[in-house]
Amino acid sequence: MIPPGEMIGILGGGQLGRMIALAAANLGYRCHVYAPEADSIAADVCAAFTQGEYDDEPALAAFAAQCAVVTYEFENVAATPLAAVTAHAPLHPPARALEVAQDRVNEKSFVEALGGRPAPWAKVDSMEDLRAAVASIGAPGILKTRRDGYDGKGQWRIVQASDAEAVELPGKPLIYEGFVTFDAEFSVILVRTEAGEVRFWDSAENVHKGGILDRSTVPASPVILAQVEEARALAAKVADALGYVGVLTLEFFATADGPVFNEMAPRVHNSGHWTIEGALTSQFENHVRAICGLPLGSTALAAKGVVMDNLIGDDAHDWPAILSDPANHLHLYGKAAVRPGRKMGHVTRLVL
Ligand SMILES: Nc1ncnc2c1ncn2[C@@H]1O[C@H](COP(=O)(O)OP(=O)(O)O)[C@@H](O)[C@H]1O
Ligand SMILES: [Mg+2]
Secondary structure, three states, X not given: OOOOOOEEEEEOOOHHHHHHHHHHHHOOOEEEEEEOOOOOOOHHHOOEEEEOOOOOHHHHHHHHHOOOEEEEOOOOOOOHHHXXXXXXXXXXXXXXXXXXXXXXXXXXXXXXXXXXXXXXXXXXXXXXXXHHHXXXXXXXXXXXXXXXXXXXXXXXXXXXXXXXXXXXXXXXXXXXXXXXXXXXXXXXXXXXXXXXXXXXXXXOEEEEEOOEEEEEEEOOOHHHHHHHHHXXXXXXXXXXXXXXXXXXXXXXXXXXXXXXXXXXXXXXXXXHOOHHHHEOOXXXXXXXXXXXXXXXXXXXXXXXXXXEEEEEHHHHHHHHHHHOOOOOEEEEOOOOOOOOOOEEEEEEEEEO
């Protein structure tokens, strides 16, 4: 057990790290952020900050030596250099979870081996591969980079087979996925302790705009609720197979044939931000509790319902209007520059 007062290391300097650090502070911990950028909105609320590259092993080792436990808020950290971290402090979730989740081919293969069902997919490394993938899987579909994609970045929609010819391949490993006809999208967010205790939050119904999460609503619609049990069973299998400690997220499509696995994130998730006010214990606090070996808090709802809206780009300028309604819970991440498509904050409303 790592008692309050100790230092928690966080790899990654964005809003997820910021919200983990705020929850950790409430429990009496201090946090140390490690990130490559000079300005980190997570470090802004932390006791210590190391600016370093994710493959700088001496810097990672020096950072970990100052921490009682290390976690991450960003999954595109190379797994191999993390041996420099684990030599000095426990790393939760394990590096294996990163290796699986940071590559779309690995995550789909891993989940298939556990009985999960993703969209039909094929590896693409050349124009020939792409033609073959579109011929066998069909169009419409989506070509995605295997690594480093987020918020719909690194994706190309193939509406008809001939569109494949117009794609300029980016020279990175890719994957082609058949387009899933879904009724709705939802996520399963769980927390798992080292002893294997698992708790789930209510699944949010997620609506994306332009590949970016726009709104999460709890409770989800009945079509989703009917599929949550099956999706949870898969998520628990994934967590157990990885010996996972902390918060884990799986995204699903609710389809006429049941839940189709989309992707996983080995971390707290945007579709769980509603838990800060909408659940008895937030995803951030339970992540801290799990990685420190504390008892978990209840994941039960704190209201009849919750709606979380992301503030993307210019939306953040609406903060005066948002605050003029006393029922709104405003979260701004403190990012200096507003850019189109950038997550600047979110607003949560409870249905009491
Ligand atoms: N195979 C697919 N079929 C239908 N919609 C998809 C598919 N893949 C992605 N999408 C849509 O694009 C969104 C973002 O894609 P996702 O694979 O989750 O990437 P990211 O890593 O950017 O979140 C999804 O939430 C979904 O709305
Ligand atoms: Mg996604």
